[in-house]
Amino acid sequence: MAIKNAFYAQSGGVTAVINASACGVIQTARKHPDKIGKVFAGRNGIIGALREELIDTSLESDEAIQALIHTPGGAFGSCRHKLKNISENPREYERLIEVFRAHDIGYFFYNGGGDSQDTAYKVSQLADRMGYPITCIGIPKTVDNDLPFTDCCPGFGSVAKYIATSTLEASLDIRSMCESSTKVFILEVMGRHAGWIAAAGGLAGQGEGEPPHIILFPEVPFNRDAFLARVDRCVKDYGYCVVVASEGAQYEDGRFLADAGVKDAFGHTQLGGVAPALANMVKQALGYKYHWAVADYLQRAARHIASATDVEQAYAVGQAAVEMAIAGKQAKMPTIVREQSSPYRWSIGEANLSEVANQEKKMPIHFIRDDxxxxxxxxxxxxxxxIAGESFPPFENGLPKVAKLLNQLVPKKLKTEFEI
Structure with a gap:
């Protein structure tokens, strides 16, 4: 079998550990020079393939690639660009094949969430329909932890650790001042339709009265009166109230509390502002002094407090993706299989991209308290x-040391440019 090059791309919102998956892909590919030639990374995700902007990772030193393990963000750039159905926009797919053929690419690794797995699946179908052989493997990544068939998603464990830690630390701050100052603190976290990240805040306390006193999940319809009554009760009983609110908190009719009135590139409602919305309710109805914070990008960029479990799993799915591809598997995604919780043991499994694409895994009802x-x-x-284990990055001059890549593009071979 002829040696083919590989194309790897990062997609969607990045995480503290997505580069660990990239490291797993590149290092594993380098161990199989008889199967895989060069690994090209798309500059800014799939857009890099469409524009023929391919980064030659073979020019990066082993040390630089190893440093990806402790570097947050997307080392090669990411994007929010969803390929339409081939019947709607065949030109995008034709362009991909043109680029892949021009650069002798026979492997496609797409590192992202549900929409990204959909893209990887469509490309696998494209290979059959257009007569160009390319092996497509999706690599799971999403802080929302909402991909099906995998016990957890790389990227989530580190966000969960950050939110649980931040909830604990902020709660101590609020408790120390609540007698004469702030009585209500609201932390807004990510999670459009699934409340996994908000749930992680619950790890901060265990006993009665320990914060967070309220968690708002997208899976539970928001009831303003019940919420305010609970806030008031907590302040009266404990002196203060800590709330962890998912950005996707919504009313019973499906309206988001924080609907910004616009859509993103994937057609999703743009969210933001659930914390101030809740704070305003508290102020108007109860009059308590409050503070609120939005974790926003901080929660998914916090590599300095990443979960060791998450880092290990992120690398493992990148490694497994390459091993699946050279084994001849097609349209698959490596998964995390939980074998037992205590002591924790896990292994790598696999799922079909056709079943993973565009599916969301929400919080099971038995994970949410009756109230x-x-x-x-x-x-x-x-x-x-x-969230177990610490995987601290090396520090230099008091700051985390991160990978510094050349990110040098290969010369273009096609005469035509492509407009996104």
Whole structure:
């Protein structure tokens, strides 16, 4: 079998550990020079393929690639660009094949969430329909932890650790000042339709009265009166109230509390502002002094407090993707299989991209407390091992040391440019 090059791209919102998956891909490919030639990375994800902007990772030193393990963000750039159905926009697919053929690419690794797995699946179908052989493997990544068939998603464990830690630390701050100052603190976290990240805040406390006192999940319809009554009760009983709110919190009719009124590139409602919206409710109805914070990009960029479990799993799915590809598997995604929770043991499995694409895994109802404001012991048992272990990056001059890549593009071979 002729040696073919590989194309790797990062997609969607990046994480603290997505580069660990990239490291897994590149290092594993380098161990199989008889199967894979060069690994080209798309500059800014799939856009890099469409524009023929391919980064030659073979020019990067082994040390630079190894440093990806402790570097957050997307080392090669990411994007939010969803390929349409081939019947709607065949030109995009034709362009991909043109670029892949021009650069002798026979392997396609796409590192992202549900929409990205959909893209990888469409490209695998494209190979059959257009007569160009290319092996397509999706690599799971999403802080939202909402991909099906995998016990957890690389990227989530580190966000969960950050949110649980931040909830704990902020709660101590609020408690120390609540007698004469702030009585309500609201932390807004990511999670459009699934409340996994908000649930992680629940790890900060275990006993009665320990914060967070309220968690708002997208899976539980928001009830303003019940929320305000709970806030008031907590302040009266404990002196303060800490709330962890998912950005996707919504009313019973499906309206988001924080609907910004616009759509993103994937057609999703743009969210933002659930914390100030809740704070305003508290101010108007109860009059308590409040503070709020939005974790935003901080939660998914916090490599300095990444979960060791998450780092290990992120690397493992990158490695497994390459091993699946050279084994001849097609349209698959490596998954995390939980073998037991205590002590925690896991292994790598696989799922079909056709089943993973565009699916969302929400919080199971038995993970949410009956009152809708907290997590159950079953949820705690699930979450705890995912935040376990520390994987601190090296520090230099007091700051984390990160990878510095050349990111040199290969010369273009096609005469035509492509407009996105």
């Amino acid at each position: 809708g404001f907290g997590i159950t012991s079953e949820c705690r048992e699930y979450l705890q091992p995912l």
